[in-house]
Amino acid sequence: MVKLLTSEERTLKLRPLIETGGWALVDGRDAMKKSFVFGDFVQAFAFMTLVALKAEKMDHHPEWFNVYNRVDITLSTHDCQGLSSRDIALAEIINQAASTAK
Numbered sequence: 001m002v003k004l005l006t007s008e009e010r011t012l013k014l015r016p017l018i019e020t021g022g023w024a025l026v027d028g029r030d031a032m033k034k035s036f037v038f039g040d041f042v043q044a045f046a047f048m049t050l051v052a053l054k055a056e057k058m059d060h061h062p063e064w065f066n067v068y069n070r071v072d073i074t075l076s077t078h079d080c081q082g083l084s085s086r087d088i089a090l091a092e093i094i095n096q097a098a099s100t101a102k
């Protein structure tokens, strides 16, 4: 069973994603969010395809919304109702995928 991040893990692993990785905590929920803007829909969808394939391999899936060139992503672990190490791993993969797709 996947566990919520401890306060030490939040300091060591979550804080860098928030301070320099463009992620933000969600109000009223233990989750993190980030919006991505691409040149057009094809680039946005290529990014989503890359993330979808990686997420499926990890068996850990984003909550996301797309309109044209914008993709809004929220990460949280439903199995423990909050942020876990899986969200950290997926956020890092997503940041990497965004820098490839842009």
Ligand SMILES: C[C@H](O)[C@H](O)[C@H]1CNC2=NC(N)=NC(=O)C2=N1
Residues within 6 Å of the ligand: 059, 060, 061, 062, 076, 077, 078, 079, 080
């Ligand atoms: C049965 C399956 O492994 C689980 O439902 C997985 C699938 N993807 C998931 N994705 C997310 N974000 N949180 C989960 O707890 C989760 N659990």
